Amino acid sequence: MRKLAAAALVGVLVAVLPATAALAADPKPDIAVTSAADKANYAEGETFTITVTVKNKSSVDAKHVHYTGGDSEGVDGVAYGELSTGFDLAAGATKTVQITGKTNHVASQSGYGFVAFALAADNGEANDADNITSVRLLVAGVFDDLGGYVFQGESYDAEWTPRTPGVPGVKVVATSADGKTKYAEAITDAKGLFRFAHLPAGDVLLTFTAPAGWKILAGENGEDDHTLAQVSADDSDEPRVFVTAKKVAVSSPSATPTASSPSASASASASPSASASPSASSSAGPGLPVTGDNTMLFVGTAAVAVAVGMVLVLVARRRRVRLQA
Known part of the structure; x- marks a missing residue:
């Protein structure tokens, strides 16, 4: 069994190695493309120019690089120039070309038009992810x-x-x-x-x-x-x-008053003697205005003076009665 497995493995390697060698001997070019419009905004019917930068990132010359298809909207008369006729691009080389056209009424209604397309070379493409580009052309005023x-x-x-x-x-x-x-x-x-x-x-x-x-x-x-x-x-x-x-749930604030909260300040400043029920305050009627004089002191002094005077009158009567007797 081991001899059969070894023979099968050798057969697979014999079949795969020539194909791998062929792929290594025939690498593909890698075309990368970017594009940019000549203006930030356009009017309806205005001509635009798009500069397309094409780069061959591989070590293999690209044969007949050309436009292979795409899409557009809000534009008329798109001319692809050299991208339509095609050109060769050496390994590692970069080339810039231009395409032109005009914005139309559709672009003015939607606010923009666009041009999108892909490039390829006759001798293949190593990476299809970077050979596609698009440009949006903004049309203001609507x-x-x-x-x-x-x-x-x-x-x-x-x-x-x-x-x-x-x-x-x-x-x-x-x-x-x-x-x-x-x-x-x-x-x-x-x-x-x-x-x-x-x-x-x-x-x-x-x-x-x-x-x-x-x-x-x-x-x-x-x-x-x-x-x-x-x-x-x-x-x-x-x-x-x-x-x-x-x-979603609404987080409620903490019910514990802090030292800076109005309720805490009110409770800290209120003394037991100063607290009074609202009903008692209202039944007592409006209070006297507070002035700078100590009214209670004057009342007490007057009461003492009256008492002393009455005592003196009584003492004087008793002395008069004794003298007459």
Whole structure:
């Protein structure tokens, strides 16, 4: 059995080694491509130029590097130039080429157009992950409304229906996609509905701040309080954004008063003799105004003086009676 196993292993190695050697002897070029537009914003019908940088990262010459297909929207008349005719690219070499076109009405309605494509060489491609590129062309000047719901749910992928309870009182702030420019803010109503008017077409970042007892479940995995939305100029006024909020426990403050709390200060400053019930204070009627004189001292002194005077009168009468006797 061992001899048979050894023979089988030798057979496998004999079959595999020539193929491995052939692959090693025939490496593929590795085409990497990046692209960038010549402007940050365009008007409808404006010509754009995209600079495409192509690099051969391998040690093998790339034969007839060319455009193999892609997609575009919001643009017309895209001319790929040398990417259509093709060119050779030596090992480790870099080449820049340009493609041109014009933005159209679709781009102005959605806020942008885009061009995406892939490149390849006739003698193969070692890595298909970096030979694809895309460029977004922003088109400013068109505005439209945007609305949505913040509704109750247990997970970020919960589904909204017209009967799903909303979350009122959520503040929604609309900014540019990079968060640097604030457009407007709104508060959800009793149904959880919010609406913005006159936002620029394109990507808009919506940030949500929920009232106490609620947690926003936005983003790809429900771990964010914000999400990107697309503003498009169309005839529909239907809400397009749906964000889940989950009810959470509200942490209550500690009931133990601290030394700085008003209740602690009041109890510390109040003495037993000074405490009086509200009913006693109200039944006694309004008190006399407090002045700087000690009224009780004067009353006591007057009482003593009257008593002394009465004693002196009695002593004087007794002496008179004795003298007459």
